[in-house]
Amino acid sequence: MIRENVEQILRELPSGVGLVIAAKARSAEEIREAIAAGARIIGENYVQEAQKIFAQVGDKVEWHFIGHLQKNKVKKAVKIFDMIETVDSEQLAVEIDRFAAQEGKTIPVLIEINSGKEAQKSGVSAQEAQELVRKIAVLKNIKVMGLMTMGPFAGDPEEARPYFRLTRELFERLKALRAENVEMKYLSMGMTNSYKVAIEEGANLVRIGSKIFGPRQCAKKEI
Numbered sequence: 001m002i003r004e005n006v007e008q009i010l011r012e013l014p015s016g017v018g019l020v021i022a023a024k025a026r027s028a029e030e031i032r033e034a035i036a037a038g039a040r041i042i043g044e045n046y047v048q049e050a051q052k053i054f055a056q057v058g059d060k061v062e063w064h065f066i067g068h069l070q071k072n073k074v075k076k077a078v079k080i081f082d083m084i085e086t087v088d089s090e091q092l093a094v095e096i097d098r099f100a101a102q103e104g105k106t107i108p109v110l111i112e113i114n115s116g117k118e119a120q121k122s123g124v125s126a127q128e129a130q131e132l133v134r135k136i137a138v139l140k141n142i143k144v145m146g147l148m149t150m151g152p153f154a155g156d157p158e159e160a161r162p163y164f165r166l167t168r169e170l171f172e173r174l175k176a177l178r179a180e181n182v183e184m185k186y187l188s189m190g191m192t193n194s195y196k197v198a199i200e201e202g203a204n205l206v207r208i209g210s211k212i213f214g215p216r217q218c219a220k221k222e223i
């Protein structure tokens with residue numbers, strides 16, 4: 001089923017929209033099956049889990065960090081991930097930059113936008129985003145390459161539309177600034193229940209888990 005699901009999603013995605021396999025709590029075997037079906041970007045939420053899977057799956061695919069990154073995990077994260085989608089503070093960006101420099105890498109990052117302004121979610125508000133980008137654009141070993149948002153979880157994907165739209169508008173505003181060392185290229189929005197609406201609102205990276213692998217075992221609330 002994993003294979004068919006990935007193939008179907010890849011067939012149906014408009015060209016220019018990338019698929020990130022949301023792989024939390026999935027086994028290396030399941031992830032390999034998704035890769036065999038054509039998946040090229042693996043999204044992980046937890047550094048420790050990613051290390052384990054990475055050791056088995058390897059670097060033939062791209063690895064995106066899509067969870068909440070704790071500062072004490074940055075060193076390990078920088079070794080594995082090709083992109084960190086969830087930067088939401090200057091301190092975190094500084095840590096990523098520092099360890100990326102040690103690794104001799106430049107890490108592309110996305111700014112996570114808390115588009116629903118939910119107290120329990122990470123991410124910066126649309127108002128704070130420009131200031132954050134301005135502050136971290138000077139860092140030499142990261143490169144700001146776009147925005148990511150979760151949006152409030154809603155059963156009805158139409159309810160997520162205004163939040164995706166707000167994030168898209170912010171994306172366009174930031175792009176228009178043409179700031180140095182900033183390339184507004186990726187807009188990562190939409191999950192299993194909402195990715196079609198997200199694409200209509202301009203997403204060019206979608207993060208899909210349960211539609212590929214089935215429902216998760218532990219119904220842990222996403223952060």
Ligand SMILES: *Cc1c(COP(=O)(O)O)cnc(C)c1O
Pocket residue numbers: 022024045066067150190191192193207208209210211222223
């Ligand atoms: C789990 C997760 C997804 C995918 O969610 P599904 O509803 O399983 O498609 C997308 N983005 C993030 C950040 C996630 O944690």
